[in-house]
Amino acid sequence: MTFLLRAANGLDRFAGACGRLLGWLTLAMVLIQSLVVALRYGFDGGSLALQDAVTYLHGAAFMLGLAYALQAGAHVRVDVIYRTLSARGKAWVDAVGCLIFLLPLCAFIAVGGWYFAANSWAVHETSNSADGLGGVYLLKSLIPLAAAALALQGLSQFARALNTLMQVEAEAARQHAAVAPTQVKEQPRALVREAAGTMREAAGEAGA
Numbered sequence: 117m118t119f120l121l122r123a124a125n126g127l128d129r130f131a132g133a134c135g136r137l138l139g140w141l142t143l144a145m146v147l148i149q150s151l152v153v154a155l156r157y158g159f160d161g162g163s164l165a166l167q168d169a170v171t172y173l174h175g176a177a178f179m180l181g182l183a184y185a186l187q188a189g190a191h192v193r194v195d196v197i198y199r200t201l202s203a204r205g206k207a208w209v210d211a212v213g214c215l216i217f218l219l220p221l222c223a224f225i226a227v228g229g230w231y232f233a234a235n236s237w238a239v240h241e242t243s244n245s246a247d248g249l250g251g252v253y254l255l256k257s258l259i260p261l262a263a264a265a266l267a268l269q270g271l272s273q274f275a276r277a278l279n280t281l282m283q284v285e286a287e288a289a290r291q292h293a294a295v296a297p298t299q300v301k302e303q304p305r306a307l308v309r310e311a312a313g314t315m316r317e318a319a320g321e322a323g324a
Contacts, residue, residue, distance in 0.1 A: 121275070128187055131268075131269045142173075145170055148166055148169050164243070172255050179259065186273070207280035208281070210277035214271070214274040219270055219271075222263045222266050222267035223263075223267070226260045228259075237257070
């Protein structure tokens with residue numbers, strides 16, 4: 117259980133680092149977009165490179181934010197039944213959902229994104245605008261990286277769910293072990309009481 121928690125904590129720290137980077141990227145995106153608006157309406161000018169920079173930052177923030185959003189519980193989920201479950205039930209839902217839905221989805225995105233990025237790298241794809249930014253292949257490379265980061269965070273949740281299940285089972289075993297000696301002690305007493313009752317009934321029948 118200690119190993120599972122250590123692994124989960126390490127993956128959570130990685131997702132937290134992505135979240136902090138996401139905050140800086142969002143701030144930079146807001147500042148650059150404000151500059152674009154000021155240049156357009158205040159100075160009757162503009163910059164295609166700055167507009168592309170906003171697009172790049174938005175894409176990077178979205179990609180890097182997937183794992184952080186999963187850690188923070190910000191992904192949309194239908195919890196009409198989930199919120200009524202016990203800790204054991206929630207752990208089972210998290211574990212099964214990770215293995216059946218999340219990890220296969222991450223694998224699908226990673227494989228598709230890998231070929232998508234590879235094709236972009238092959239031609240060193242740049243902006244469609246002559247004055248735009250280059251390095252579109254770098255932005256597309258974030259797709260498989262985002263899928264990998266999301267999968268790692270999913271493994272973190274799976275490790276925590278597995279740890280919860282192990283703790284619940286261990287607690288149930290301890291309670292069973294605590295109850296078992298009491299039941300063993302009560303059985304001889306019950307047998308004695310039953311034998312005494314049988315003897316009294318026999319004595320009553322003999323007296324009659």
